Amino acid sequence: MSSATSTVDKKFGQNDPKIVQYAEQVFVHSDPLLNEIAVRSEKEGLPVIQVSQMDGLHLEVIARSLGAKKMVEIGTLGGYSGICLLRGLQPGGKLYTFEGSAHHAKVATESFKKAGFSDRVEIFVGTAIQNLPKIEPYGPFDLVFIDADKVSYPAYLDWAAKNLRVGGTVLADNTFAFGLIADEHVSDPQDKADVEALREFNRKLADPKGVFRSTILPTGEGLSYGVKVRA
Ligand SMILES: C[S@@+](CC[C@H](N)C(=O)[O-])C[C@H]1O[C@@H](n2cnc3c(N)ncnc32)[C@H](O)[C@@H]1O
Incomplete structure (x- = not known):
């Protein structure tokens, strides 16, 4: 077995589907x-x-390692990722989901309900950016997971930056923009708006001055x- 020295060989799965x-x-x-949950969600349309x-x-293990409450x-959506997060929640903790x-x-x-988590979760129905201020009095939070409309990711990141504790974590899914994040020319207007927002999100999250x-x-x-390292 020869050791891989090039960074090209060090990608997840080393480019080998096996x-x-x-x-x-x-x-x-x-x-x-x-x-x-996956089957019932699909049946429900x-x-x-x-x-x-x-x-x-990944969500459960990160939540567990943070000791998130x-x-x-x-x-x-139908609660799939919520269940994963709830599995990683500390006793007495709570998940607010939008x-x-x-x-x-x-x-x-x-x-x-089926998972036995009803007492540990609260769902807020409506536009997330309008509802998020309702939970601010319960903060600061240990973990924020972003997985909704892509154009709002930068606004969700600003909210997370203000409402996470130092040492708290923000996670965001789909930040390769469904394969488009590095494409120079994205022609579909909706894709373009999403890709630009995701680029802004990643840039802000990665900014060493942030x-x-x-x-x-x-x-x-x-x-x-991202881990919040300063107030
Ligand atoms: C990718 S799905 C979430 C998947 C879920 N995290 C999971 O893995 O099980 C995105 C969800 O965000 C919701 N959504 C989209 N825009 C939203 C907004 N502005 N405010 C709140 N929810 C929104 C959609 O209705 C959809 O259910």
Whole structure:
């Protein structure tokens, strides 16, 4: 076995789909609860846009390692990633989750009930940026997970920067912009707006003069990951 020295060889799975498959086989186990949520969400007409099971695992493990007691999720959908976060929550803790669609929130309420988490989660229905100020009195928070409308990511980051404790973490999914983040020419107007917002988000999160020390995990979708290092 020769050792890889070039950074080109050090990407997730080293560009070998067999290694990605191996990692999933070893770390991602059968999960009837998450499967039920995915199946019921689809039956209820929700878009199939929840995090992958492995990305859900990243959320749980990061929440656990933080000892998170107060968490915020922006973009609930049917409760799939919410369950992953709740699994990583400390006893006595709470997840505040924000969802624009009343129907999605109803499906998520059922998911949280089935998982036995109803007493540890509160869903706010409506435009997240309008509802987020309602929980500010309960802060500062340990973790903010962003997974909703892409154009609002910079605004969600500003909110997280103000409302996380020092040492708290912000995570954001889809920050490779569905493969478009590094494309010079994005012609579709909606894609263009999303890509520009995601670039602004990553730039702000990575800015050494800002409040975060950050990285981007090379997951399938790109998971931006920042720790608040100063007030
Ligand atoms: C990618 S899905 C969230 C997936 C979820 N985090 C999971 O992995 O299970 C995005 C969700 O954000 C919601 N959403 C979109 N724009 C929103 C907004 N401005 N305010 C609140 N929710 C919004 C959508 O209705 C959708 O349910």
